[in-house]
Amino acid sequence: MAKANLTFVTGNANKLKEVKAILSAGGKPIEIESRSLDIPEVQGTTQEVAIAKCRRAAELLGGPCITEDTALCFESLHGLPGPYIKYFLADLGHEGLNTLLVGFPTKAAWALCTFAYSAGPGTEPILFEGRTDGSIVPARGPGIFGWDAVFEPTGTGLTYAEMPTDQKNKLSHRYKALEKLREFLHSLD
Numbered sequence: 001m002a003k004a005n006l007t008f009v010t011g012n013a014n015k016l017k018e019v020k021a022i023l024s025a026g027g028k029p030i031e032i033e034s035r036s037l038d039i040p041e042v043q044g045t046t047q048e049v050a051i052a053k054c055r056r057a058a059e060l061l062g063g064p065c066i067t068e069d070t071a072l073c074f075e076s077l078h079g080l081p082g083p084y085i086k087y088f089l090a091d092l093g094h095e096g097l098n099t100l101l102v103g104f105p106t107k108a109a110w111a112l113c114t115f116a117y118s119a120g121p122g123t124e125p126i127l128f129e130g131r132t133d134g135s136i137v138p139a140r141g142p143g144i145f146g147w148d149a150v151f152e153p154t155g156t157g158l159t160y161a162e163m164p165t166d167q168k169n170k171l172s173h174r175y176k177a178l179e180k181l182r183e184f185l186h187s188l189d
């Protein structure tokens with residue numbers, strides 16, 4: 001496979017920046033291009049959402065691609081908002097995400113990243129998941145990227161937003177999923 005032809009489809013600049021930083025930080029390099037495509041996100045499990053998006057992206061591009069979906073799952077809510085976190089965050093903000101959990105005994109949460117790879121139109125996407133456990137806290141740190149300021153990974157004492165970039169990029173849900181994707185892509189060589 002010609003890796004330079006591999007397109008990462010995302011409309012999120014922060015996501016793209018992290019993916020590039022992680023892929024250039026260690027291991028064998030992977031070359032990707034990026035494209036922003038407007039793809040409607042279906043409802044379903046994180047896996048169904050990821051597969052549908054990647055399949056559609058490959059059709060639109062007419063070639064191999066990767067897509068990424070991030071979910072934020074609250075233990076007290078049995079995994080919700082999950083893949084719908086984007087809409088919860090947009091409507092409720094950092095404070096509202098905390099308010100959702102008032103009255104629940106645990107603020108435990110996990111961030112779940114799902115990369116999907118399609119070899120091209122009509123091929124079944126393959127998924128690579130990474131999970132980081134933590135808890136939902138009142139916002140701390142710069143509110144630049146999504147819900148980074150309200151998610152504190154277990155054992156760090158820092159929210160994602162408070163961490164130096166390279167610390168987040170060594171323990172994040174995205175890092176863990178990307179390491180699996182990297183291994184898979186090199187196995188195609």
Ligand SMILES: O=c1nc[nH]c2c1ncn2[C@H]1C[C@H](O)[C@@H](COP(=O)(O)OP(=O)(O)OP(=O)(O)O)O1
Binds near residue numbers: 009
């Ligand atoms: O590491 C992260 N730290 C904080 N927030 C994050 C992170 N990663 C994604 N996010 C936010 C962006 C969006 O509000 C939602 C995921 O939705 P998701 O559909 O995966 O992202 P998106 O629509 O922004 O970009 P894309 O064009 O790749 O679908 O969580």
Ligand SMILES: [Mg+2]
Binds near residue numbers: 041
């Ligand atoms: Mg999206």
